[in-house]
Amino acid sequence: MGFFSRLIVNLAYFINTSDAYQRKKRFFYDILENNRYPYKKYFDIFMMTLIFLSVAILIAEVKSEVDENIEFFNTYVISIIFFIEYILRFWISSSVTELIINRSEHAAMLGRKFSLWRAILKIIKVKLNFVFSIRAIIDLLAVLPFFHELRLLRLFVLFRVFKLFRYTTSFQTFVSVLSTKKFEFLILLMFSSIVISVSSVLIYVMEANNPNSPINTMFEAIYWSIVTISTVGYGDITPYTSEGRVVAMFVITAGIAVLAFTTSIVVSALTEKLDEIREIKTIDDIRKLKSFYLICGYENVAQEVAQKLKDSPIGIIVLDEDSKRIENAKKDGLVALNYDPGNMRSYKKIGIDLSTQVKAVLCLRESDVENVYTTLTIRSINKDVNIISLLMDDGNRKKLNFAGVNEILYPKGLVGIISKELIGRPVAFEVIHALRNDYYGVNIEEILVDNRMIENTMYVSELNNSRYRVILLGIYKKNKNRFFFNPLDSTILESGDYLLVIGNSVFIKEFEKYLHKKIRT
Template identity: 35%
Template sequence: MKQHILSLALFLRKSKRYKETKEYIRELLNGTGNPYKKYLDAFIIFLIITSVFILVYEVTNPVPLWLDYYDFYFVSFVFLIEYILRLWVHNDLSQYIVEEYHDAQFLHREFKLWPVLKYGLKEKLNYMATPAAVVDLLAIFPAYRPLRVLRIFVLFRVLKLLRYTKSINQFVEVITNKRFELLTLLFLLFFIVTTAGIAIYVLEERINPQIKSLFDAIYWSLITISTVGYGDISPVTDAGRTISMLTIISGIAMISFATSVIVSAFSERLIELKESRIIEQVNKSRSFLIICGYGQMTKMFFRQKKEKIDDYIILDKSLKRVEQARRDGYQAVQEDASRFETLSKFNVEYANITILCLTGSDVENIYITLNAKSISRKIKVIARVNDINIVSKFKYAGADHLLMPNQVVNTMIRTAITQPTMYKAIHAILTGKSVARIDEIHVHEGHTFVGKSVETLDFRTNKLLFIGIERDGEFIFNPPVSEVIQSYDILLLMGRQISLEYFKNRYAGGR
């Protein structure tokens, strides 16, 4: 038995399909990056709403047999499968078993299966005891038809909405953050209600026929402090009326205090919730841009970009700069992009991400690059470098491209002084004020000119100037006509817009 369980665990740990399936289901149930999660959530919410509607409808109306089967069997079966899957993905018993087996081999000791299974099952039992798991379990019980009393557990399906309705979760989270103030208020409420109830009971129990027990007095006190005042119990003595007035004043004060606590809590979270929505919206895109820092270079980038940029987000730790970016009409979030936790919020698994490190600090840009590459090597990082002496540090950090504005400015100033005509021409081309423009063509495997020589493409016929090729990080300027175009090359061309578009449409199509 022990050997069979170990063999199964080793097989599962080596199975790529098992790992991918479990990770996919975990992301589908608990994550935020899976694109199909929203459809699953909508489906579960639909089942909950229809199940509760059937419960309310059948109180006074006969329910069709097919609808009864749908409620008792289909809905409960779906909830059962969901509960089992959540229990399955909570932890991985095979991982614990394999780790214990490898440790035992390394230390030359006996492999003990039971302690590992006990630990893994204990973790699953701890999960089953959590409020969310208990609600999921109780939501399955109505499927047992012989005990009609279990139908009341359908109401627990309403509580499942807490898992799938984010607004409710955010409300609960805000209330939880203010639990100390609210618990203090609840204790004060209990003290005042109890004290007022006992006082009115002692003063009017023999005089007031409406107060026959201590429970009646506590009931009157709670109704009075809540300012509801049904009028079924009223004090008849001056002392009782005095207590009633003090209780009403206390109730108004407590309601005001509770309202201010909740409003202040939501005010504190309002900006954070808005920023979370922006990040979630960006994460839905397959490709987006993260711009770190809202300074002069970021403003110039948006001004130079002729087409509208939809999928982007600006990160800056300065509230003043974030507010300025929002006033300028851009999506900005107050976050420190150099922190690992900030960049890990983005969907790096399902999206192509480009990060522009445009902060004024080289150290901060290096930290952003390091964190981005530690999260995923697929993230493309373009970093700003102010000090040319630390270019090597950016390369060690993994930056894909470096922007050196100081060096570019010095070069342009020197060119403007010594060669003003060349400066005017280059400036006109780069700013789009010239008829001609420079463009990049990224060669992919499907392009028709892969494997063709430069001579075959005949750029002159297309009225284009072929400047060079970037290949594996090296730039080949004015390559020979026999040079063969390879996949993943970047061609640098110069010409009129119409010529560039014609060339792209003619040669860049798939095979």
């Protein structure tokens, strides 16, 4: 390896490992390309404002003189900002240093000689790829009004409008939707260009020699056939001879076909992609959520659970691999995504952060195999998130425990204990069932004892709950991790304890409010 190439490779290593350099590059990447970067939005808005300004100035210029300063701003300031943006994009589009390092490592591995020229050629190729991409060309053309002395170049301001695509994601989704129908558009283009070229040649042949006909040049012939095929039909040029009119009839018929075809392509592309667009929107919304329950699998139990949790301030997200069940979930008014909860990629794609966003994972498929699988998947991503699972067959209890479920619910076992309860104490069972379901407006609630509360209320006797017609069932003491039923009046309240109270929901609310407001007398 020559001295010069060694120097280049060393330099590349140095830059590539430099923290400051990478941090800067990362920042510019985030602000230009990363849609999830929170400040990109402001950059986009700023650039869009510049674009609208320069278009407004272009319009103003047509009929009146524009102030010199504004003119200066339009041609130089905006253009230079756009040029800087172009250079930055050129920079972040690919990494030169990484390319050199890769090449040299590759050469070292194979025992070949590192060729600096080859590396440079490769770099040029990669960078040219960027330069010749449509977006980069538009960006470059948008800079051109800098040379405003050339009158025509002023119109390149309009290329700035195309730049808008860069800054709005909805435009991008629209373009990506249409690009799924590339093949259809190609057929359409071919069909219409054949019709246009054939008909314009025909009309030219039929009419150009007729002195009464308005069509005298090939340009006029092409103009006429485009105006006709698009079904616009200005009528400024019309065929005069009967032969010409026969051609017109064909073109008009073809025009209807072209129009219908175009509309149907766009509409079908949109309807096909509508679900996907909606899904993108839902995923975006989910990423913004602070805390939610993740329900994996939407079957009978899951439906009921979702109904019960709906009113809670914490959101619910449903994941299921079956599209029919997802349809059901959506009909029930839930945020549901058709992703396999047992697949690690699902969580990456949706961008769920299991450690901060998810309050609990509920594996509610009515199949132990699926629940074990989902549990293992989630556990492999996150060790701490709370997982609750259904158990369908008691024989699988161990497996679920081993997979890392925090709590297991075994409905069949529940039937047994419920029957025992129903035989022994049917009324008592009913009472608690009703309490749980808020049937008679009476509810049981947990009230958290916080610092503010204990400032004013030290003992159970000071709670005054009977005044609010609320029954104090007991206290859960946090430091002893135990529930104290019917506590003595002299029991001390501590921050972090929970009061279990029974009563009319309205009274409980009032009572809670009172506890927070109370001033020690």
